[in-house]
Every structure is written in C-alpha cells, then in structure tokens.
Amino acid sequence: MTADYDVLILGAGISGIGMACHLARECPEKRVAILERRHAIGGTWDLFxxxxxxxxxxxxxxxxxxxxxHDYKVLADGPSIRQYIADTAREYGVDRYIRFGVKVEAASWSTEQRRWTVIARQEDTGEALTFTCQYLVPCTGYYNHDHGHLPHFAGQERFNGLRIHPQHWPEDLDYHGKRVVVIGSGATAVTLVPAMAGKAAHVTMLQRSPGYIFSVPAYDKISAKLDRVLPTRWVYRLARWRNIRMQRLIYKAARRWPRQIRSWLLAHVEKQVGTGVDMRHFTPGYNPWDERLCAVPDGDLFTVIREGKASVVTDHIETFTEDGILLKSGKVLKADIIVTATGLQLQSLGGMTLRVNGRQLGPGDLMTYKGVLLQDVPNLAYLFGYTNAPWTLKIDMAASYVCRLLKHMDAGDFDMVTAHAPSDEMLDESILGSLQSGYVQRGQGVLPRQGRGLPWRVLHNLEADRKMLLKQAIADPALEFKRAGTRVAPSSARMADPRALSV
Incomplete structure (x- = not known):
C-alpha cells in the first residue's frame, strides 16, 4: 500500500524540522510526513x-x-543543539510524523497524476517502501552522510596506530595519554584540537596551509545582564538583531576591504597566541571569506597552543610510517592516533535519483529559483542555508516562502507550479558562489548552477533574500501554475501520522 501526503519532507535535521514547524504554524491543514534515514532527530548534529x-x-x-x-553559551555543543531541534519538533507536534530508518532512493514526478512517487527502503529490514505526495521538500543539506572526503595518503597502510575520520568517530575511543595528529585546518580541526588536548599527551594540528581563525566570547555576558532587568523575549530579539548585523558587517567589510580586515584578524590572532608562536601558521594566502572563517570560543585553540598542550605544523605529507607521519620537510610527527579532518564530500538531494515525466535530471544541470525551487522541476523545493551566515537564517525564510507558495496555489486552485528560466541564463558556477574551500571546489559539479541574475542567482545575501522570499508577490512570469482537470480530494486531517499507515 502507498502512503499519500500533501507535503513530504526528506530529512529530520535542523532544516527538515524547521520546514515541518513552519507548515504546522502556517499551513496546519496540510498532511505532512518526514522521512529520515537515521534513527533520531538532528541530522548533522546527530551524525557528528x-x-x-x-x-x-x-x-x-x-x-x-x-x-x-535562551542559553547564554554563544557556540553551543552538539548535544545541546540536538536537544534543541528535538524539543522544537515536540513542541510543534511534528515529531509524531517522522518515519525513521528510511533511505530514499528515487523520486519521480508525473504531470498526468500531479504527484511525486518516492521510492525508499527501510534500512534495518530491507523492506521496499513507496510514498506519494503533491509537494516534495528535500531538506538533505549538500554533503554525503555516508562518507567524508578522505584522500589517499602514501604509506597509510603502514601506520600501526588508529586512523579516524571525524564523520565516523568511535564513541568509546580512549585517547588519554596518546599522541594525536589532526590533519586539517578547518572548523572540525580547530574544534578537535582543544577538545582533545586536555586528555591527550599532545595534539598536533597538521595543515597544508593556514585558515582564518578568530575568537568569540564563550558566554554572552551582555544578554545575561540584560535578562535581569528586561523581559527575556526582548533580550533574545536584541541579541539576535545585534549578532546578525555584526556578522553581516564583518562579511561585507571583508569583501570590500579585504586587506584591512585581514590585518585586523591576524593582529587578533597574534595577540591571542603570544610571542612564542610562528605567525606563519596562522597567516592564510587568501583573503577573508574566500573560505569560511573558523570561530573558537574564548580562544580555546590559542590557549592550548600557548600552554604547550598542542602545536601547529604547516607542511605536506611525504608518507605515513609505522608510528606516525614523515613530512616533506623531513620532520617526523610521532602519533598513536591520526585524525583525518580532511573535509566533506558534497552531494545533492541526499544522493537520490530525480526524474520528471520519466526524464532523469541532475541538480548539477539545473538552476534554482530564488534559491528554493529547482528549475523545470514541478512541485519541489530544495532547502539549503547560508555559507556566509548562520544556516537557519535562510532556512526560516525559505520555509516561509514555501508556505506562501502553497497558500497561493490553494487560493488559485492550482496543483502544479514549475519555475522556467531563459535559455541563456545559466552559468558554469555552483550555488556556493565565490567560496574557494576545498570541499566546494571538489563538489562543484553536483550542486545546482548559478544564473546571471535574480531570481536565478543565489546571492547569500540576507537583505536581498528577505525581500525576495518574504516580501515579493508569489505570482511571477518565471513561475508556471497549472490547474488539473480533476482535483485531488482535499485533506481532512491536520497532519497524517506515517506510522499509522501501512506502506
């Protein structure tokens, strides 16, 4: 038997739960289900x-x-974020509509039926599952949850110690008193080094080239003090407003005055690490925001380096040895554990196959309309967040736009919408734009394309997106709306519980 829904969401991470909550708030009459491959809410925050x-x-x-x-910890830990997402799902009642352990393999649209057919599999039993829906919303992010990026290192089979990728971290790993080498210089590496330095004998961050690192307060003292004299909701709004505008200011300044912001960032690091550390390890060869900046709370990375518990080495790997790594400079790093924090492997739509009226389409061959709808793909919204600002700022707006679109379709008695672009609009550039990070460059081909201008160009610009997604009218010459000759029976329930349906 096939389970049918108005809206089917793929993924119960921060994006999928956000989308479901927006539907519960703004389109409560819709029958909604969420398919989640893992066995818990959280997505990225449950995986890592x-x-x-x-x-x-x-x-x-x-x-x-x-x-x-409402917590004053500025950069929250993974378990706290996981709990926040789960609590949000429960508060809005959408946790009841999640089908766990379901791997989506393919989605096929039929214009004749005005329906998506989603083919999936219950991973623990291998049972084949089929779902249908009028509107499909993949909230799967843009990287592969099965495999991170792991380059081949010469001699890696010779290493007698333990080699780990952060995406597959053993829960029972004991690194007390061990010599640890973390390969990488991104957000994962700068997080792992201070976290492991307290127990490990020594932690070395081995990087091919430096990245920009800046310190942020671990605790929001301003909001904590204001909370004593102002209503909590005011304190939250003020803190959110302040932080969003500060982030946007730094980003815009970095793009406009890269040399000045570069000098400011490096001076900040030099003050944190002290005089005994070679600044060449913290001086990138690119401008700020050509790659993402890495934030460290209260300069914890700089503290463990200053105290001698950790160190940074900038070099290239010649080969792994039985007990460590030989570098091209001739230096040897002894190690009991090597952590390969070498990045992500990009993937669109969770790796599922996408077909429209029998024709297979790849996201890497399509553009996005307003950064939400896929070109020439009916009744599908692909939610992804910002790369230069908090992810969920974009997710909240995109989810609101989807709800506005669904209301517009209901009001006009439409059951199909498709975004069509001019034939000369597409550029050979992905939606991640100007980011030069390794994972972005490796995965350019699997991501949707950029257009020459709006609404086909993804700007990663909060102000422009707020106007496009929340203010502009839904009706647009680029959108083709259709009515069916025979209407699908209207929903009779607020949301359908997929666990109560046989599939």
Missing part, C-alpha cells in the same frame, strides 16, 4: 559525535526565528 563538536555560529542567530534560544 567527535569531541568538542559545536556550532560555528552564535546560537541566538543560528536557532529558529520562531523558537528562541
């Missing part, structure tokens, strides 16, 4: 379990706009 995992944005702006974050 390495020591010290935390947000790389402050939680006042990273949390949902409709459900305030």
């Amino acid at each position: 379990r390495y020591p010290g995992i935390r947000s790389d944005s402050d939680m006042f702006s990273f949390g949902y706009a409709f459900r305030p974050w």
Whole structure:
C-alpha cells in the first residue's frame, strides 16, 4: 500500500524540522510526513559525535526565528543543539510524523497524476517502501552522510596506530595519554584540537596551509545582564538583531576591504597566541571569506597552543610510517592516533535519483529559483542555508516562502507550479558562489548552477533574500501554475501520522 501526503519532507535535521514547524504554524491543514534515514532527530548534529563538536555560529542567530534560544553559551555543543531541534519538533507536534530508518532512493514526478512517487527502503529490514505526495521538500543539506572526503595518503597502510575520520568517530575511543595528529585546518580541526588536548599527551594540528581563525566570547555576558532587568523575549530579539548585523558587517567589510580586515584578524590572532608562536601558521594566502572563517570560543585553540598542550605544523605529507607521519620537510610527527579532518564530500538531494515525466535530471544541470525551487522541476523545493551566515537564517525564510507558495496555489486552485528560466541564463558556477574551500571546489559539479541574475542567482545575501522570499508577490512570469482537470480530494486531517499507515 502507498502512503499519500500533501507535503513530504526528506530529512529530520535542523532544516527538515524547521520546514515541518513552519507548515504546522502556517499551513496546519496540510498532511505532512518526514522521512529520515537515521534513527533520531538532528541530522548533522546527530551524525557528528567527535569531541568538542559545536556550532560555528552564535546560537541566538543560528536557532529558529520562531523558537528562541535562551542559553547564554554563544557556540553551543552538539548535544545541546540536538536537544534543541528535538524539543522544537515536540513542541510543534511534528515529531509524531517522522518515519525513521528510511533511505530514499528515487523520486519521480508525473504531470498526468500531479504527484511525486518516492521510492525508499527501510534500512534495518530491507523492506521496499513507496510514498506519494503533491509537494516534495528535500531538506538533505549538500554533503554525503555516508562518507567524508578522505584522500589517499602514501604509506597509510603502514601506520600501526588508529586512523579516524571525524564523520565516523568511535564513541568509546580512549585517547588519554596518546599522541594525536589532526590533519586539517578547518572548523572540525580547530574544534578537535582543544577538545582533545586536555586528555591527550599532545595534539598536533597538521595543515597544508593556514585558515582564518578568530575568537568569540564563550558566554554572552551582555544578554545575561540584560535578562535581569528586561523581559527575556526582548533580550533574545536584541541579541539576535545585534549578532546578525555584526556578522553581516564583518562579511561585507571583508569583501570590500579585504586587506584591512585581514590585518585586523591576524593582529587578533597574534595577540591571542603570544610571542612564542610562528605567525606563519596562522597567516592564510587568501583573503577573508574566500573560505569560511573558523570561530573558537574564548580562544580555546590559542590557549592550548600557548600552554604547550598542542602545536601547529604547516607542511605536506611525504608518507605515513609505522608510528606516525614523515613530512616533506623531513620532520617526523610521532602519533598513536591520526585524525583525518580532511573535509566533506558534497552531494545533492541526499544522493537520490530525480526524474520528471520519466526524464532523469541532475541538480548539477539545473538552476534554482530564488534559491528554493529547482528549475523545470514541478512541485519541489530544495532547502539549503547560508555559507556566509548562520544556516537557519535562510532556512526560516525559505520555509516561509514555501508556505506562501502553497497558500497561493490553494487560493488559485492550482496543483502544479514549475519555475522556467531563459535559455541563456545559466552559468558554469555552483550555488556556493565565490567560496574557494576545498570541499566546494571538489563538489562543484553536483550542486545546482548559478544564473546571471535574480531570481536565478543565489546571492547569500540576507537583505536581498528577505525581500525576495518574504516580501515579493508569489505570482511571477518565471513561475508556471497549472490547474488539473480533476482535483485531488482535499485533506481532512491536520497532519497524517506515517506510522499509522501501512506502506
């Protein structure tokens, strides 16, 4: 038997739960279900379990706009974020509509039936499952949850110690008193090093080239003090407003005055690490925001380096040895554990196959309309967040736009909408734009394309997106709306519980 819904969401991470909550708030009459491959809510925050995992944005702006974050810890740890997402799902009742352990393999649209057919599999039993829906909303992010990026290192099979990728961290790993080498210089590496330095004999961060690192307060003292004299909701709104505008100011300044911001960032690091550390390890060869900046709370990375518990080495790997790594400079790093924090492997739509009227389409061959709808793909919204600001700022707006679109379709008695672009609009550039990070460059081909201009160009611009997604009318010459000759029976329930249906 096939389970049928008005809206089917793929993924119960921060994006999928956010989308479901917006539907519960703004389109309560819709029958909604969520398919989640893992066996828990949280997505990324349930997958990654390495020591010290935390947000790389402050939680006042990273949390949902409709459900305030009231803790004063600026960069929250992974378990706290997981709990926040789960609590949000329960508060809005959407946790009851999640089908766990379901891997989606393919989605096929039929214009004749005005329906998506989603083919999936219950992973623990292998049972084949089929779902249908009028509107499909993948909230699967843009990287592969099965495999991170793991380059081949010469001699890696010779190493007698333990080699770990952060995406597959052993929960029972004992690194007390061990020599640890963390390969990488991104957000994962700068988080792991101070988190492991307290127990490990020594932790070395081995990088090919430096990245920008800046310190943020671990605790929001301003909001904590204001909370004593002002209503909590005011304090939250003020903190969110302040932090969003500060982030936007730094980003815009970095793009406009890169040399000045570069000098400011490096001076900040030099003050933190002290005079005994070679600044070449912290001086990137690119401008700020050509790659993402890494935030560290209260300069914890700089503290463990200053105290001698950790160190940074900038070099290239010649080969792994039986007990460590030989570098091209001739230096040897002894190690009991090597952590390969070498990045992500990009993937669109969770790796599922996408077909429209029998024709297979790849996201890497399509653009996005307003950064939400896929070109020439009916009744599908692909939610992804910001790369230069907190992820959920974009997710909240995109989810609101989807709800506005669904209301517009209902009001006009439409059951199909498709975004069509001019034939010469597409550029050979992905939606992640100007970011030069390794994972972005490796995965350019699997991501949707950029257009020459709006609404086909993804700007990663909060102000422009707020206008496009929340203010502009839904009706647009680029959108083709259709009515069916025979209407699908209207929903009779607020949301359908997929566990109560046989599939």
